Amino acid sequence: MSTDTLPESPADVAPQPPSSLIPAKKRIGDSVFKTLSTGAGTTILVILALVAAFLLVQAIPALTTPQDQQLANGYGYFPTWIVPFAFGTVWAAAWALLLAVPVALGIALFISHYAPRRLAQGLGYLIDLLAAVPSVVFGLWGIIVLAPAMMPVYTWLNAYLGWIPLFGGQVSGTGRTLLTAAVVLAVMILPIITSLTREVFLQTPKLHEEAALALGATRWEMVKMSVLPFGRAGIVSACMLGLGRALGETMAVAMVLSGSDVITIEILTSTNTNTIAATIAQNFPEAFALKQNQLIAGGLVLFVITLAVNMIARWIVARRAQYSGAN
């Protein structure tokens, strides 16, 4: 503290230093708050480091064991075994994002710029409530309600659009397809994206909006010209947060998706590529020794994928920030 270096004054005589150098009176609240917040900040770093260390240490046997032993005692040779699941993780999350983003942006714009104020508040609250529904409940809903309900849609898509490879193959008899899993995931990431983008849209400077309207823009043109450019960085980071959630979602996917270790881009059949998280959840109860190490190494791969997604998001946001309407 710079105040400590000030020359000590005689005990009873108050000196008259320049006003800017008056030593600040130390208040106990300040130091308590500082300690608490520093501690909290450090804790999260420590926890992250411990998780990473745990994953690394437990994953090492899966990465170092010779190939023949991995084939004999594990699920297979790890580098080739994990590839389909890594693909499935990204594939399912990408579909979820594709389905969720347009809806989320629509809801956010409706709440921030179209809906009457009273309705907007209620709707925003309802969307946030979606985030509080446990993923197991989404999983159950996916199996029992959504999957059977989607089957006619899938049959139709397959019959009329089956020439597109995505919709090809033999339609699933249970509806537990990648598309169903993606819809469930989309519903789960909807509240995150909606809440964040809504907040960003509300931050649009009123002057920009009014200027656009004053120039004769319609409401849609105003949104297009002022709100969306201003919120672009926010939209991207909201999507990336949603994507992170979709990548890591375990329970709902494990319950809904009929997964296997085959790489396929068909989204309406019984054969779908499983995700890493769901594979871990499904196999961990019976796994031991090397198999357990391999599953944890799978967790490490998922950790890396999620980290990469977040870093890409930060990079995009940083790049966009320069010419977004925010400055």
Next chain:
Amino acid sequence: MLKISKIGAPVALLLAGSMALAGCAANEQTGGSTTSGSSLSGTLTGKGASSMKAAQEKWTADFQTANTGVTVNYSPDGSGAGREAFVSGAANFAGSDRALKDSEMGAGKFAGCAASSSALNLPVYISPIAVVFKVDGVTDLKLDADTLAGIFAGTITKWDDAKIKALNPDAGLPSANITAVHRSDDSGTTQNFTEYLSAVAPSVWTKDPDGQWPFPGGEAAKGTSGVIDAVTNGTNTIGYADESAAQNLSKAQIKVGDEFLSPTAEAAAKIVDQSSRVDGRADNDWALNLDRKAAGVYPIVLVSYAIVCEEYKDASVATLVKAYVGYIVSADGQAAGQSAAGSAPLSADMQSKLKTAVDSIK
């Protein structure tokens, strides 16, 4: 709302954790007020197959009620984990969906057993696996091993396939695709189902038995309940699951010899009586070569073993194991298992044979 859920999650975790702990404590105190003539005391640790989780829960509860000084812990971490823990001495007994292989047996290989002692494999839990289906307008379905293997291997794809029609001439089978549901997780049910197919229909089912589904692709569901849900909510589906979980679904009859058998407890339990014992084992080791072709026996069953020492290092552990496993193979224990888990009780003859084996534990 988001903020609340962020704070709420750790709090909920803490609450859930403390409730789980409270649950354990309550479990251990079960029957604490009842008096019993038992002089047994101590803690018995078991680990292994999750297939007999429900039965083990019932057995431990009943046993602790009768012997208030004893605590029995069975953690259903899987057969492999159970065998590993038994070998390392971390568990006093293991539950396993298969007996120990010859290469795994031998004196001195088990840390918890006396140096001269090998292990004993005792088949204590029999659970019939039903082939369940949901096809519009069909309530009775008869299948033989080749047809069943063809359906699950993907070589028979339509319900009105000639092979299915030949077995079910009167059923109104639709010309629809078959959706065959298998387990997505590693399980003893899959292990035994594939064992049956590869033993009885080797020409159609070319894969080795495995706890993990050996074919790539196909409809997969997590756990017994996942398979049941998928079959129930789908159309033209077929799957396999523990018989006890399949109450509301139609179950196929399986051809054995010249007759078609339903997955009843009696027909399933006979497999233990009819099967031959593994050669070269001790008199009291009941490792079995399950005979899935024997007449009158429902062949798709899961048999779980209790693996114990011939002679324990610690005599007090031996006393507890004898009492606990002795209870499991008794008529009472088997009936309790049937009521709690829907397992098939061992025959009276088998019960007395296993009793002799348990009595030999030192």
